[in-house]
Amino acid sequence: MYKSKNSKVQKLLEHYREMSLLGNILAILGWDLNVNLPPKGSEARAHQISLIESLLVDKWLDPEFKFLLEEDIDEKTLNETDRAILRNLKIGGKYYFKVPKKLILEKSELTSKAYVIWSEAKKNNRFKDFQPLLQKLIETERLIAGHLEYKKNSYDALLDLYEPGLTYEFTDELFRSLQPTLTKLLNRITNSSVYKMSGNSMFEGKTYPIELQRKLADFVLNKMSYHFDEGRLDISSHPFTTELGRHDVRITTRYDLHDFRESLYSVVHEAGHGLYELGVDSNYANTPLAGGVSLGIHESQSRFWENQIGRNPLFVAYLQPVLHAMFPHEMEGVDINELSKYVNYVSKSLIRTKADEVTYTLHIILRFEIENDLINKKIDVKDLPDIWRSKMKSYLGVVPPTDREGVLQDVHWAHGSIGYFPTYALGNIYAAQFTNRMKKDISFDEDVRHGKLTKILQWLRKNVHIHGSLYMPNELVMRVTGEKLNPKYFIDYLEKKYSKLFIS
Ligand code: MG
Numbered sequence: 001m002y003k004s005k006n007s008k009v010q011k012l013l014e015h016y017r018e019m020s021l022l023g024n025i026l027a028i029l030g031w032d033l034n035v036n037l038p039p040k041g042s043e044a045r046a047h048q049i050s051l052i053e054s055l056l057v058d059k060w061l062d063p064e065f066k067f068l069l070e071e072d073i074d075e076k077t078l079n080e081t082d083r084a085i086l087r088n089l090k091i092g093g094k095y096y097f098k099v100p101k102k103l104i105l106e107k108s109e110l111t112s113k114a115y116v117i118w119s120e121a122k123k124n125n126r127f128k129d130f131q132p133l134l135q136k137l138i139e140t141e142r143l144i145a146g147h148l149e150y151k152k153n154s155y156d157a158l159l160d161l162y163e164p165g166l167t168y169e170f171t172d173e174l175f176r177s178l179q180p181t182l183t184k185l186l187n188r189i190t191n192s193s194v195y196k197m198s199g200n201s202m203f204e205g206k207t208y209p210i211e212l213q214r215k216l217a218d219f220v221l222n223k224m225s226y227h228f229d230e231g232r233l234d235i236s237s238h239p240f241t242t243e244l245g246r247h248d249v250r251i252t253t254r255y256d257l258h259d260f261r262e263s264l265y266s267v268v269h270e271a272g273h274g275l276y277e278l279g280v281d282s283n284y285a286n287t288p289l290a291g292g293v294s295l296g297i298h299e300s301q302s303r304f305w306e307n308q309i310g311r312n313p314l315f316v317a318y319l320q321p322v323l324h325a326m327f328p329h330e331m332e333g334v335d336i337n338e339l340s341k342y343v344n345y346v347s348k349s350l351i352r353t354k355a356d357e358v359t360y361t362l363h364i365i366l367r368f369e370i371e372n373d374l375i376n377k378k379i380d381v382k383d384l385p386d387i388w389r390s391k392m393k394s395y396l397g398v399v400p401p402t403d404r405e406g407v408l409q410d411v412h413w414a415h416g417s418i419g420y421f422p423t424y425a426l427g428n429i430y431a432a433q434f435t436n437r438m439k440k441d442i443s444f445d446e447d448v449r450h451g452k453l454t455k456i457l458q459w460l461r462k463n464v465h466i467h468g469s470l471y472m473p474n475e476l477v478m479r480v481t482g483e484k485l486n487p488k489y490f491i492d493y494l495e496k497k498y499s500k501l502f503i504s
Pocket of ligand 1: 273302
């Protein structure tokens with residue numbers, strides 16, 4: 001494990017190590033909760049989790065630790081690694097140091113209520129049932145933002161909690177340049193005759209036995225070099241990745257008996273997250289440098305494997321004989337072209353989690369604009385269903401017939417996660433920019449075509465994974481690609497890939 005030559009930094013590291021171990025224990029409890037827990041065990045588990053969580057908060061608020069961290073350590077005397085450690089601890093502690101404990105507890109009480117009420121409201125398609133709690137949650141988030149630091153816009157304080165340094169201004173400019181281009185591309189695709197002739201009808205009514213889908217997952221995981229001596233694949237209602245300790249990073253999936261894409265691409269996505277965690281320098285284990293640097297960069301790794309590799313028509317062609325061997329009856333008569341279109345099918349869909357690469361960012365832009373307007377009191381919670389419908393109409397050209405398929409679809413607001421959504425879109429943009437750079441260094445297309453993924457993983461390890469949280473997201477992108485985040489690569493990638501598939 002990394003040891004600092006500076007005695008103060010070393011003391012902070014020793015204190016942090018226990019916080020990190022408590023985090024690992026929480027991960028074990030959470031993993032078991034989502035994978036194994038019998039329903040009647042949930043109340044006892046909630047108590048266990050809340051005890052460890054409060055121990056962790058106490059560790060952050062430990063007066064000696066806080067004093068040491070806030071004391072001015074002459075940064076010039078520190079090396080790059082120590083400076084990054086201090087920076088990350090300050091970022092991690094900010095929420096606990098600046099937001100009054102009373103407000104933190106109020107929020108957690110509110111969100112535990114909100115989850116239940118939101119899921120009922122969604123089930124019954126009644127936004128009004130969720131509206132008062134959402135109103136309170138937004139007010140709480142405004143108060144929290146007020147305690148945190150920001151320069152121009154209070155929404156910045158919330159964005160920064162999920163993607164350090166991210167601002168409204170930067171994201172807004174990025175999204176303003178993307179939205180019309182994406183909407184135009186979407187319309188070009190859906191209006192083209194090639195698209196209109198392609199459909200998923202030949203995949204309807206098929207059945208893919210779960211044990212074979214699991215074999216397919218094992219095959220792809222092995223190709224990706226995600227191995228079971230430091231990981232696991234289990235089933236949960238929502239796929240996730242979690243680090244339980246160094247060399248113990250587990251992923252989950254869910255199966256759809258009639259659609260192999262559901263599990264296949266969940267597995268590839270989550271393994272992308274997993275490989276990032278596993279690839280961090282071992283010396284950083286249980287230090288503030290362990291783990292991915294931000295949600296956006298993390299998502300770039302999962303989206304890279306899911307889309308740039310998994311849905312890449314070259315890789316789909318490589319997988320085709322494997323799919324045919326596993327599901328000979330279901331795959332009968334399906335050629336590479338049809339398979340590629342099936343796994344990349346574009347549609348004006350209502351649900352973010354089911355969206356394709358072209359429409360996904362549009363779903364995020366809509367949420368980002370609404371969150372900013374809510375936090376800045378430009379719109380009222382009661383008007384959300386209408387605002388949602390009108391933005392869907394102008395960006396995607398469809399209007400959700402129910403709030404269940406509209407404003408009530410995501411869990412994030414009920415969790416109190418305001419400012420989280422943009423990280424998903426950033427992930428796609430980072431991923432395209434990394435891929436563009438990677439193609440200059442290695443024979444990417446050839447490797448993907450032959451299902452040889454080791455050099456690709458090595459490139460990611462060397463350029464991204466190994467650094468853990470040493471560099472801030474913007475620094476990392478600059479180091480890896482020589483420029484700051486640039487949406488051009490994402491747009492070029494989409495134009496090229498989807499024109500070929502659905503337009504010409
Ligand atoms: Mg993800």
